[in-house]
Amino acid sequence: MGIWMIRRTTASRRMAVLAPMGALALAIVLNFLLYIVMGNDPAAVFYALLLEPFVSWSSFSEVLLKMTPLLLIAQGLAIGFRAKVINIGAEGQFILGAIFASSIPVWFPQATGGWIWPLMLLLGGVGGALWAVLPAFWRVRLNASEILVTLMMSLIAAQLLAYLLVGPWKDPMGFNFPQTVMFQWDAMVPTLIPGTRVNVALILALLWSALAYVYMQKSFQGYQLVVGGLAPHATAYAGFSEGRAVWLSLLIGGFAAGLAGAAEVAGPMGQLQRGISSGYGYAAIIVAYLGGLHPVGILFSSLFMAALYIGGDNAMVSAGLPVAAVRVFQGSLLCCYLAAIVLVRYRLVRDGQEAPA
């Protein structure tokens, strides 16, 4: 007696929507069991973690702020993931974006003008893409797995950031803290909604999502990328080179992550510092998968993941839930999702029950 997995002839659309929701429900149940075991009041945690981020405008605006980098990065990563180019180095590309963007306010702290923040965002994107050049080259020319190379590049980026902050870029008046000077006004992305910290980068992230939608769902090149991921031999036969898919995927993903890093230093941070990322590059991988690697799905998953961060802060203050609970939730949610998503492409059949074709 056993249960077998039978591959469906076509992916189930119903399951594609139901599976993430089922995974979310399962993750909520598992995590709340953990909170009860830890002695937290589950009702208070539920309200603070999952509802409060949405009920007040002030906390919802913080959700939108957190959503911005996640959305930018995840949309870029998903393009690569669908082409089977597994860039798990968004964290490093994000850091490089932040570093490149910071070069202007660090080197020219007196500069003024409305051109500064757009140039910083652009530089950030370029920095992120540059950090993805080596993995792309390694994969295309040397046949080396981009999974490990992008990961290693992230770890190197973290050291590079640490070096700049204790060395050449350290604020001389900063009481020896590992951070740069505070950026001048013109180096900050303008606020979008008065009275909140939500800035223009949110618009960019939404535009970027629309662009990703058109590119992946409507354009021929996007189609080639997806088919290349599903059937590499077929696309190679049709004349679309795998190398081009790798370059495109990594550069797009790197650019988006770099842009997100730039928007973060020039937005809520206002200076380059150690804690610039709080793991956005890794969280965005979860966001991308949770959104089914689809631009619309990612819109929802990034909103949810951002709310989880804000809710985690709320729950710490009001219900005494340790901040680490958010990471436990993220990890277990991805586990549940990966388990649930199998139902989209497979049917479960009991032993002896013959599968109708």
Next chain:
Amino acid sequence: MSALSFIIAGMLAAAMPFLLAALGELVAERSGVLNLGIEGMMALGAVVAFIVVRQSGGHAMGFVAAGLASAALSLVFAWLALAVRANQVAAGLAIGILGQGLSALFGKRYESLTVPGLPKLSVPGLSDLPLVGGLFSQDAVVWLGLLATLAIWATLRFSKLGLVIRAVGENPHAARALGYNVIGIRYGAVAFGGLMAGFAGAYAATVYTPLWAEGMIAGRGWIALALVVFATWMTGRVVFGAVLFGAVSLSQLAAQAGGVALNSQLLASLPYIVTILVLGAISANKRLLKINGVASLGEPFGR
């Protein structure tokens, strides 16, 4: 004590977290499964061992509990990667994040607390040698770890079990045709990897620096992952790499104490830089990759 003899005496202990975790990952990867969750498995093992030792369960109990906890976490990964056939990269990252989160969660009440370490056991005579004497005065885990290394090397190289694990990683379809249970063997290899990562975390938290601080694994799991590639999946080279990086991390301390300015960020990046170079060098050469690489690494296996 001179800086050199300080490094020689301490490098095996410094290498132990890298070595144990990397050997476990080596076995898992040899069977064809890439588990990126080492950092999280080590973090979980570290906190479990710390709590057990702190509640005066003793180090032996702490290590056993840590190994079991991390092996359990690795089985979640194995189930996702092998039974559900989920994407191995995503599944590895998921349990990595989960393990680090659980570690921080469980360790919250133990922040900055300490536990007693382990005494050094010396080889009579040899430990009195000048310069290198310290090498022969190590705690029990180091001695056991070296024995385990030898056992893993011999198993992979000479035993039937080792041959089967390697066959499953090289060509799972052929191994299956010969009647081997590919999925079962991979489960075992992944669980062994979890067990070793748990030991590695336990060593870091209760012997090497017996003090609890959140995030105390501090990237050593990633270095272990890098080491396996750096070593081109060879046990002997894993030992060499682990001791090398152990010595490098100590030379950083020695340089600081001696007032010598070493770029510590550059040193900390070395394992990653070297791994990228090695990965490029072996992958570029088809023959080298065939000899060294694991053919089915990261690929799902199903009917």
